[in-house]
Amino acid sequence: MGAAYRKGVFGKTAEGDAVDGRVGLVTGGGSGIGAATARRLLGGGYRVVVTGRSGEKLRAFAAGLGDPAGLVVVPGDAADHVAVRAAVGEAVERFGRLDCVVANAGFATFDELGDGDPAGWRDMVLTNVLGPMVLIDAALPALRETKGRIVLVGSVAGHVYSPGNIYGATKWAVTGLAENLRRALIDDGIGVTLVSPGATRTDFFDAMPGGVPDRDYLSADKLGETIVWALTQPEGVDVNTIVIRPTGMFV
Numbered sequence: 001m002g003a004a005y006r007k008g009v010f011g012k013t014a015e016g017d018a019v020d021g022r023v024g025l026v027t028g029g030g031s032g033i034g035a036a037t038a039r040r041l042l043g044g045g046y047r048v049v050v051t052g053r054s055g056e057k058l059r060a061f062a063a064g065l066g067d068p069a070g071l072v073v074v075p076g077d078a079a080d081h082v083a084v085r086a087a088v089g090e091a092v093e094r095f096g097r098l099d100c101v102v103a104n105a106g107f108a109t110f111d112e113l114g115d116g117d118p119a120g121w122r123d124m125v126l127t128n129v130l131g132p133m134v135l136i137d138a139a140l141p142a143l144r145e146t147k148g149r150i151v152l153v154g155s156v157a158g159h160v161y162s163p164g165n166i167y168g169a170t171k172w173a174v175t176g177l178a179e180n181l182r183r184a185l186i187d188d189g190i191g192v193t194l195v196s197p198g199a200t201r202t203d204f205f206d207a208m209p210g211g212v213p214d215r216d217y218l219s220a221d222k223l224g225e226t227i228v229w230a231l232t233q234p235e236g237v238d239v240n241t242i243v244i245r246p247t248g249m250f251v
Helices: 032-043 055-064 081-095 118-146 166-184 203-207 220-231
Strands: 023-026 047-052 071-075 100-103 149-153 191-197 241-244
Touching: 023 032, 023 081, 032 047, 032 220, 047 055, 047 081, 055 071, 071 081, 081 118, 100 118, 100 220, 118 149, 118 166, 149 166, 149 220, 166 191, 191 220, 220 241
Parallel strands: 023 047, 023 100, 047 071, 100 149, 149 191, 191 241
Antiparallel strands: none
């Protein structure tokens, strides 16, 4: 890793850390579901690399946990293959291995075909669809060595059709990617799980016109718990699709 890249990394590794503990990488981990997942992995003894666009959010996340030695935060765009490869490389260089990745980064523009603003669609499609692809592409060599696991964070919107919903279309792509990937990796011993949440109370809805809808929500921590459950299944068990909704959610 070059010095210029290292200047973008916040976090520290204790002198003499062993490299035989499990290592995970979470995209979009500065807040919400990604942060909750990273916290639970750290609590379970994992060393964790967390990426996100906002270095400020990542620094605040690490500081809120006391800058633990097992956490490295790496600012970068989830759809930028160069940045993603660098983050994967950082995980392997710092901790000696990579056991799991969580493709969590994503967002919605909250508009629809016919009355939306195409200016925002490109970034959403790149983050939600290209992002998981470049993460998997970058991580596969290391995951093959550990017979690791992959979690793709989809959405109920990737299972239920919504008229004109562009965000939903991106999540349908993630649903298809998960099954294509599972079939491609059967001989590699790598587990693939699609976790598709319903309404979850995070900053996801903060940009929604009209404000946060009044409805039942899952908590980010519950989603983190579900993701870590999938990642920590016994060897030989591959949980493939989890659709999780708050009780009472109709769609």
